[in-house]
Every structure is written in C-alpha cells, then in structure tokens.
Amino acid sequence: MLRSCTAGLRSIWALRGRREGAPRLSMDLQPARRLFSTEKVIHKDWALPNPSWSKDLKLLFDQFMKKCEDGSWERLPSYKRRSTQESEDFKTYFLDPKLVEEERLSQAQLFTRGFEDGLGFEYVIFKNNDEKRTVCLFQGGPYLQGVPGLLHGGAMATMIDIALGSCTGGAVMTANLNINFKRPVPLCSVVVINSQLDKLEGRKLFLSCNVRSVDEKTLYSEATGLFIKLDPEKSST
Numbered sequence: 001m002l003r004s005c006t007a008g009l010r011s012i013w014a015l016r017g018r019r020e021g022a023p024r025l026s027m028d029l030q031p032a033r034r035l036f037s038t039e040k041v042i043h044k045d046w047a048l049p050n051p052s053w054s055k056d057l058k059l060l061f062d063q064f065m066k067k068c069e070d071g072s073w074e075r076l077p078s079y080k081r082r083s084t085q086e087s088e089d090f091k092t093y094f095l096d097p098k099l100v101e102e103e104r105l106s107q108a109q110l111f112t113r114g115f116e117d118g119l120g121f122e123y124v125i126f127k128n129n130d131e132k133r134t135v136c137l138f139q140g141g142p143y144l145q146g147v148p149g150l151l152h153g154g155a156m157a158t159m160i161d162i163a164l165g166s167c168t169g170g171a172v173m174t175a176n177l178n179i180n181f182k183r184p185v186p187l188c189s190v191v192v193i194n195s196q197l198d199k200l201e202g203r204k205l206f207l208s209c210n211v212r213s214v215d216e217k218t219l220y221s222e223a224t225g226l227f228i229k230l231d232p233e234k235s236s237t
C-alpha cells in the first residue's frame with residue numbers, strides 16, 4: 001500500500017495545479033493577473049472531479065449525480081471561503097473586533113480546501129433534504145498521513161464534523177463530537193460517510209454517521225454529534 005501511495009504521490013505531483021480550469025499561480029505573474037487568479041480560486045467550486053480523483057471516487061460521484069437528476073438529491077458546492085451572507089450571519093455572533101483582525105479575516109479559507117489537488121481533502125457531499133441525510137465521498141491524500149500508510153484520525157474527525165454539519169442548516173456550532181475509530185483508513189483510499197439528523201430538540205441537533213469502505217464491507221468509524229443553533233441574543237465570545 002505504501003508503494004502504491006508513493007506512486008500516487010508522484011502522479012499527484014505531476015498533476016499539481018492542473019485541476020481543470022484552475023489558474024496556476026506563480027511568482028512571475030503580474031499583480032493584476034495574480035489578483036484575478038486568486039479571485040478565481042476563491043470562487044471556484046471544489047466539490048467537482050479533478051485528475052487526482054481515483055476511479056472509485058469518480059464512479060461514486062457519477063452515481064450520485066444521476067440521483068440528483070430527479071431532484072431528490074443535490075450536490076453541495078464547496079468553496080474556500082464562505083459566502084458574504086454566511087460570513088455576515090456568523091459575524092453577528094462573534095462581534096468582538098479584537099478577536100480576529102479584519103485583515104486576517106480577509107485571508108481566511110476553509111482549511112480542508114487549502115491543499116493542492118489530491119494532496120489533502122478531496123470530497124463531495126450529496127444531500128437528501130427530505131430524508132435529512134447526506135453522503136460524503138472522501139479521498140484523503142498523502143498529506144493527511146498519521147501512522148505511516150494510514151489516514152490521521154484528526155483528518156477523519158474533521159471530515160466527520162463537516163459531514164455531520166452538512167445535515168444541518170444555518171448558523172450552528174459543533175458542541176460535541178464522539179467518534180469510535182474501529183478500523184484504520186488506508187491513506188489515499190476512498191470512504192463513504194453516511195450522516196443523518198436523528199433528533200431536533202429546540203436549538204439542539206443530534207446527528208450520527210458511519211464511515212465505510214466503498215464496497216461497504218469495512219466499517220471504519222461511527223460517530224455522533226451535537227450541534228447547537230446559535231442564539232442571536234447571545235454572543236459566543
């Protein structure tokens with residue numbers, strides 16, 4: 001597996017920055033062009049196939065895209081930055097200007113989307129609104145290694161948090177995340193995270209998920225999460 005990962009890493013390096021339509025940033029670009037390129041990267045939807053996606057990931061993606069045709073499922077787009085509206089919504093809860101300088105905030109990016117193609121978190125989430133559940137297809141790249149050849153548990157926890165969060169809506173925060181890691185996840189493999197909203201109790205959303213291999217034979221993790229809808233009357237800081 002390590003050997004195949006090394007080969008994967010080599011081909012990933014060969015593909016660096018070649019996500020279809022992705023601008024290449026280099027130091028010799030003129031400032032105006034650099035700014036334009038950066039804008040394109042920020043507004044790009046990253047939950048779409050790129051050359052680093054394995055056959056398994058592409059196949060599952062195509063299957064779920066078919067399910068989207070009758071409107072029962074939808075693919076959730078994913079950006080490096082939250083929309084201006086979403087950011088404004090969250091800002092109302094974090095009013096203290098000393099907390100994060102505005103300038104720093106303008107550089108902020110969703111950290112799962114901060115890696116080059118194939119090296120970090122490659123994922124797409126599909127949502128079934130009627131059934132209050134989502135399916136996240138996730139391929140963890142070589143920069144997410146923990147124990148040699150295996151995905152870091154923190155990387156898995158991050159994806160579980162995002163997958164559970166995708167079953168919620170509006171301004172929520174993770175209050176509790178409980179994960180049972182049952183089997184280690186091979187680096188560069190594809191896993192499927194099935195998440196659902198189990199119960200809504202006032203501002204509390206109780207969610208659960210499982211993480212399985214593509215053939216569904218291996219159960220890697222099970223998790224539950226408590227998310228809290230933020231109270232507009234309270235500042236969280």
Ligand SMILES: CCCCCCCCCCCCCC(=O)SCCNC(=O)CCNC(=O)[C@H](O)C(C)(C)COP(=O)(O)OP(=O)(O)OC[C@H]1O[C@@H](n2cnc3c(N)ncnc32)[C@H](O)[C@@H]1OP(=O)(O)O
Nearest residue numbers: 076161162165166173174175176204226228230231234236
């Ligand atoms: C397109 C979209 C796709 C999705 C992708 C998204 C991408 C981004 C994804 C990024 C994802 C990033 C995600 C992240 O990284 S979120 C970052 C990690 N999370 C935090 O930093 C949260 C820190 N905590 C807080 O801010 C507050 O504690 C919150 C806001 C959570 C609640 O403070 P608030 O003052 O508002 O509420 P309350 O204290 O009155 O409590 C209310 C009720 O809740 C119950 N309670 C509270 N805590 C717990 C607990 N631990 N276990 C059990 N119960 C708990 C409490 O008993 C009470 O119950 P009841 O008495 O009413 O019965």
